[in-house]
Amino acid sequence: MMKKLDLENWNRKEHFEFFCPFDEPFFGVVSEVDCTKAYEYAKKNNISFFAYYLHKTLEAANSLEEFKYRIIDNEVFICKEIHAAATIAREDGTFAFSFTEFNPDFTIFHDSLRSEIDSVQNSTGLRFNEDAKRIDGIHISSFPWHKLTGLTHSRDLKRKDSVPKITFGRSYVQDSAMKLPVAINVHHALMDGFHVAQFLERFQELLDN
Numbered sequence: 001m002m003k004k005l006d007l008e009n010w011n012r013k014e015h016f017e018f019f020c021p022f023d024e025p026f027f028g029v030v031s032e033v034d035c036t037k038a039y040e041y042a043k044k045n046n047i048s049f050f051a052y053y054l055h056k057t058l059e060a061a062n063s064l065e066e067f068k069y070r071i072i073d074n075e076v077f078i079c080k081e082i083h084a085a086a087t088i089a090r091e092d093g094t095f096a097f098s099f100t101e102f103n104p105d106f107t108i109f110h111d112s113l114r115s116e117i118d119s120v121q122n123s124t125g126l127r128f129n130e131d132a133k134r135i136d137g138i139h140i141s142s143f144p145w146h147k148l149t150g151l152t153h154s155r156d157l158k159r160k161d162s163v164p165k166i167t168f169g170r171s172y173v174q175d176s177a178m179k180l181p182v183a184i185n186v187h188h189a190l191m192d193g194f195h196v197a198q199f200l201e202r203f204q205e206l207l208d209n
Contacts, residue, residue, distance in 0.1 A: 098119070
């Protein structure tokens with residue numbers, strides 16, 4: 001379920017009109033968060049660290065309206081809730097798309113994610129199904145082999161797209177703290193660097209709690 005944003009009374013109306021016609025309206029930021037407490041909590045409670053920080057990612061994104069904005073026919077709509085459209089790796093080196101609906105209850109979310117991961121592991125191909133095409137998700141991927149310091153995305157610029165994209169790199173230890181690299185790519189007609197910074201701050205708060 002989505003509701004239409006009142007463009008005429010939006011304080012970013014001119015920004016929206018300026019960036020919308022761009023061939024590449026997305027911009028990206030690569031940063032990192034301190035995941036020490038989150039990692040310790042996950043290991044202490046014998047839960048998947050990936051599932052845990054993915055859940056916190058959705059919590060943070062759902063707390064910020066800008067991350068719920070989507071463009072449809074040159075209008076901006078606000079998603080009621082956004083979910084995880086994540087790529088999942090297989091043991092044979094391939095990957096596939098998954099879709100896990102957000103639930104504030106981590107246990108419910110974790111079980112749904114586990115089911116999706118099992119489905120990927122027992123399938124072949126991309127699984128580019130109707131769920132993977134939903135616009136009320138966030139495109140999430142990972143680069144778990146090395147520290148992430150930069151990122152570009154393959155994109156079909158002929159296809160209109162306004163879904164945020166978040167990529168996580170390999171966590172590493174620095175000065176006794178565990179760091180998690182994160183790259184965030186978003187549509188500039190819908191938000192600015194200020195909003196990406198808000199997301200990172202909220203994400204960090206949730207990881208610390």
